[in-house]
Amino acid sequence: MDLSAINPILFVAGFLIAATPLIFAAIGELVVEKSGSLNLGVEGMMIVGAICGFATAVETGSPLLGFAAAAVGGALLSLLFAFLTQVALANQVASGLALTLFGLGLSALLGQSYVGIKPPRLGDINWGPLADIPVIGPILFTHDIILYLGLVLVIAVWAMLKYSRMGLVLRAVGESHDAAHALGYKVKRIRTAAIMFGGACAGIGGAYISLIRVPQWTEGMTAGVGWIALALVVFASWKPARLLLGAYLFGGITQLQLNLQGAGVAIPVEYLAMSPYVITIVVLVILSRDKSAAPASLGRTFHASS
Amino acid sequence: MTQTPLLSLSGLTKAYPGVVANDDVSLQIAPGEVHALLGENGAGKSTLVKMIYGLVKPDAGSMQMNGAAFAPSEPRAARAAGVGMVFQHFSLFDALSVAENIALGMEQAPKMSDLSAQITSVSDAYGLPLAPDRVVGDLSAGERQRVEIIRCLLQEPKLLIMDEPTSVLTPQEVEILFKTLRKLSAEGTAILYISHKLEEIRSLCDAATVLRLGKVVGECTPSETSARDMAEMMVGSTLRTPKRAEGETGEVVLALKGLSAASPSAFGMPLRDVSLDVRAGEVLGIGGVAGNGQDELLAALSGEMRVQADMVAVKGVAVGALGPTPRRAMGILTAPEERLGHAAVPDMSLTENAMLTGMAREGLAQNGLLNWTAAKDFAERIILKFDVRTPGPANAARSLSGGNLQKFVIGREVMQRPELLVVNQPTWGVDAAAAAAIRQALMDLAAGGAAVVVISQDLEELMEISDRFAALNEGRLSAPEPTADLSVERIGLMLGGAHGMEVAHV
Numbered sequence: 001m002d003l004s005a006i007n008p009i010l011f012v013a014g015f016l017i018a019a020t021p022l023i024f025a026a027i028g029e030l031v032v033e034k035s036g037s038l039n040l041g042v043e044g045m046m047i048v049g050a051i052c053g054f055a056t057a058v059e060t061g062s063p064l065l066g067f068a069a070a071a072v073g074g075a076l077l078s079l080l081f082a083f084l085t086q087v088a089l090a091n092q093v094a095s096g097l098a099l100t101l102f103g104l105g106l107s108a109l110l111g112q113s114y115v116g117i118k119p120p121r122l123g124d125i126n127w128g129p130l131a132d133i134p135v136i137g138p139i140l141f142t143h144d145i146i147l148y149l150g151l152v153l154v155i156a157v158w159a160m161l162k163y164s165r166m167g168l169v170l171r172a173v174g175e176s177h178d179a180a181h182a183l184g185y186k187v188k189r190i191r192t193a194a195i196m197f198g199g200a201c202a203g204i205g206g207a208y209i210s211l212i213r214v215p216q217w218t219e220g221m222t223a224g225v226g227w228i229a230l231a232l233v234v235f236a237s238w239k240p241a242r243l244l245l246g247a248y249l250f251g252g253i254t255q256l257q258l259n260l261q262g263a264g265v266a267i268p269v270e271y272l273a274m275s276p277y278v279i280t281i282v283v284l285v286i287l288s289r290d291k292s293a294a295p296a297s298l299g300r301t302f303h304a305s306s
Numbered sequence: 307m308t309q310t311p312l313l314s315l316s317g318l319t320k321a322y323p324g325v326v327a328n329d330d331v332s333l334q335i336a337p338g339e340v341h342a343l344l345g346e347n348g349a350g351k352s353t354l355v356k357m358i359y360g361l362v363k364p365d366a367g368s369m370q371m372n373g374a375a376f377a378p379s380e381p382r383a384a385r386a387a388g389v390g391m392v393f394q395h396f397s398l399f400d401a402l403s404v405a406e407n408i409a410l411g412m413e414q415a416p417k418m419s420d421l422s423a424q425i426t427s428v429s430d431a432y433g434l435p436l437a438p439d440r441v442v443g444d445l446s447a448g449e450r451q452r453v454e455i456i457r458c459l460l461q462e463p464k465l466l467i468m469d470e471p472t473s474v475l476t477p478q479e480v481e482i483l484f485k486t487l488r489k490l491s492a493e494g495t496a497i498l499y500i501s502h503k504l505e506e507i508r509s510l511c512d513a514a515t516v517l518r519l520g521k522v523v524g525e526c527t528p529s530e531t532s533a534r535d536m537a538e539m540m541v542g543s544t545l546r547t548p549k550r551a552e553g554e555t556g557e558v559v560l561a562l563k564g565l566s567a568a569s570p571s572a573f574g575m576p577l578r579d580v581s582l583d584v585r586a587g588e589v590l591g592i593g594g595v596a597g598n599g600q601d602e603l604l605a606a607l608s609g610e611m612r613v614q615a616d617m618v619a620v621k622g623v624a625v626g627a628l629g630p631t632p633r634r635a636m637g638i639l640t641a642p643e644e645r646l647g648h649a650a651v652p653d654m655s656l657t658e659n660a661m662l663t664g665m666a667r668e669g670l671a672q673n674g675l676l677n678w679t680a681a682k683d684f685a686e687r688i689i690l691k692f693d694v695r696t697p698g699p700a701n702a703a704r705s706l707s708g709g710n711l712q713k714f715v716i717g718r719e720v721m722q723r724p725e726l727l728v729v730n731q732p733t734w735g736v737d738a739a740a741a742a743a744i745r746q747a748l749m750d751l752a753a754g755g756a757a758v759v760v761i762s763q764d765l766e767e768l769m770e771i772s773d774r775f776a777a778l779n780e781g782r783l784s785a786p787e788p789t790a791d792l793s794v795e796r797i798g799l800m801l802g803g804a805h806g807m808e809v810a811h812v
Contacts, residue, residue, distance in 0.1 A: 165415060168402075168409060171399075171401075171402065172399050172402065172406075175399040175400065175401050175402065176397075178397070179397035179398060179399060180410075182393060183381060183410055184360070184382045185410075295401075296400065296401065
């Protein structure tokens, strides 16, 4: 075992990358849940985004087009969930689970001819002299645009929820759809928009795995990140800042256990591989003990009967 | 009043599958007029105001506002035309602040800081104190209503619709509300006022329209019509006032000694040193503004919340540590406030709901097996005895109207021959005829030798049926006093506490 083989700078830069898919998926789901819908199909939307993004990037040669296609793919799949739960008034939990299973199957079908191909690489942003700063430069200024976009998105969602009228209406719909309806807000329309936003975010998160983090296509490659995103939203008490913290924790431990595996630590690989999931959940459970309230209408079906 | 009416409805009709909610309804409201809309539950009052507010589209008929055609397609259009509405079940968001709640009801919400200033100025002008940055979930019912009223007032409405505004207020809060409404009316704002409380309508309203089964059955000037006449117009038959059979009070059935307990819910109120004796044959009324420990007291009595054994004694047996089932077996029966979800399971049939509480005392279960025939028979007896209007015991609890389900829930406990019956808000949202039937049943039960505790926010009700009255305030119970000697002012003071102080410096 040789811990000195772990380079701290590469390690930190690596965990920023490992956390990004989770950040996208979780911030999208946070918006969905704030509007009062519970979409358990995050994993399915991620994997569909992963293959849509991968295939488009390979066919067009443009990773950015790939990410755009991933967003569209995730949003289209989420539209199915929106139809089931908002129009057909189906049970949200069952619909979400079905969406995940459907997404896993669909992506495997779409991805058959893409196994083993290398996708075009998305270049890092050129920050000029900033990248030359010792330590900070290689950690913060050697990444692609999507990673920065993830950070901007978290801040934008936080500001939108806290300061904008759109955010206020979104929270209101999630708190009490009956009261929002009585005031004349279009509950279903708002929820559908939120669900599609969540789908697009999950799609981008999935494509980040297949285009940048891994980068190649294998079946089921999202490996439960979508489920972690769901847990993260709950344990982050629906707060974007805490969500970011949880995502970095998960990314950090994922990266650490990979490094430890590489360094040949005498712990069975299985324990190392499960550690990010276990530790993230334990820490977030402890963090969320203040019982910050969930959106009161979360998961309840809205029907304008009165 | 020869001027053009502010709002004029003619021939409004709205049918839902199986029921005509409004049938050819016409009425007129002049500017500045306070117009009462009367009717039993299900008479179509709510549907009518929803049409005016744009939530429901009429099937036939037309509305005119200031002489021009008025057909709001959504609440936004109604608000733009100057219609404001204060809902019966407040349309507020608990987790949001007062200012955020108000911003949600406005078309062009100003910046939060400007809005807070506006809220403060309007609330001062109308004597409705309210802090803009407080979270609505922490407010009392009266304060919540102020949020709704101020939300309407900020849009300078020409017509304000109020759906049962006083059902949750203390007498002092009602007085403040009426002052505000009279001031608004003097400034030319018309008010459409829905209430079951006829005395209030007599003191406040200029005109009244009575609905029965969706049709206008009469109009009257409330100040010149007796409450009894109005009630009979609503019901369409002569009204029976509940009568108390004289009975001796017997031994002490329920004794609470220094009952203190933390509330099981985060926003609840702990019980603080509650002591009390209730005798057989006696009705004890407990008043107080909602959220002052009523739910906790009921939970401590029913066994949902366990306390120290000797804090609650029934007929000398310490039962504080027992759960609901052994208490039920001893004859301690309770009916909580929330009909759907607490007193009854909404999606289960009436037979199943009868089984749920009647199992022990009615012998509906033997050796862990359920006797459905007996349960159905029990449910049918309740339906018959308490005049529950439903096609049969196989119907889901959810399908019953509020008043009918309440009759069923109260009837279910009364039929089990309780030694001690505790009810919370027995007639909340129930129309006059059903309320009278429920009150009569409670009084008959006491006359038959049971001890009855009625927790309610309806003071008129408590005065009518209880022998002694006590008030809950911040989890403390005042010493019970005989109701015969109590004046409304004295009751207000008993309820007082923090809320009384707040009224005092308005």
